[in-house]
Amino acid sequence: MTAPASLRDHAYQTLKRRIVEVQLRPGARLVERDLAAELDVSRIPLREALRMLAAEGLVLLVPAKGALVATFSPADVRDLFDIREVLESLAARLAAERATPDTLAPLTHRMAEARTATVSGDLRRIAAANAAFHAEIIAMAANPLLSNVMGPLAARTEWLFRLTASRDPVEQCSEHEELYGHIASGAADEAATSAFAHIAAGRELSITLAEKWSDPDFDPELIARGRRRRRVES
Incomplete structure (x- = not known):
């Protein structure tokens, strides 16, 4: 039934x-x-x-x-970062390669939401906006197989952002700005490198925090x- x-x-x-x-x-x-x-x-x-x-x-x-x-154990967090570092770097590369004014518009909107959320200081809003920004890059990559692989991880990624809300939101927003700039300019290599560095920067702190909540x-x-x-x- x-x-x-x-x-x-x-x-x-x-x-x-x-x-x-x-x-x-x-x-x-x-x-x-x-x-x-x-x-x-x-x-x-x-x-x-x-x-x-x-x-x-x-x-x-x-x-x-x-x-x-x-x-959400430290091992779970580590596994999620292993996947995100590789696949979100690929998504950023593809997004930059395929960037046009039309395809970039939704990401521009997400970047604006992330800026506004950061200024507000509302941790729930920041986590949701940051997750939406990352999800939009995957959508912009226009690779259905990549979307199918990453789709089920979207909720866990936002969950991780909320659990690790003590990370500096201003620094994260600055890293998003850099990544957005590379994608908008079509700099594929730089976008991939920036995405990897941005995700990797949160790895150790997230694992340490996971040891406290698990x-x-x-x-x-x-x-x-x-x-x-x-x-x-x-």
Whole structure:
């Protein structure tokens, strides 16, 4: 049986936003009964939403036990940086090679949003704007296979940006400005180099921060089968 898409999508979008914005911490238990009541949906659309979130790496499903917000361990962070350094550098190169006034316009808009968010000092807004800027470069690369590979990582990338909000937003915006300039001028080699350097600059700090928010003794089965239910934050 398949749930109505509107109910499933409501549950999916709400939980996704709460996870990405760290209203729900990595490793937090997701209790179906509580979530279904809070979101005003039945178990069927809720379970479909949880499966969608699991496919994006945001939720961990423990068979016959329950669901948890996925962990984001130092090893997970390291793996994500390994992928991003290579593929986002490629995306920047392709974006620069294919830059035209029309294809550049959406990236120009994203750059303006990132500047405004940085000035605001709103960490949630900064994380969302920075994630959108990176996603736009991938779209601008106009490579469907690259988009298919990177698409499922978009939510985890924004989640990482939110978890590592202590990184200097002004410095990040400056690095985005440099990358944008190379893409806009069609300097493919420089764009690829700039993208790699920008992503690599956040690697060690992100791994260090992950050591603080992750639990080395995390046991998903033990947490998922816990009897105590805790209502999630709104």
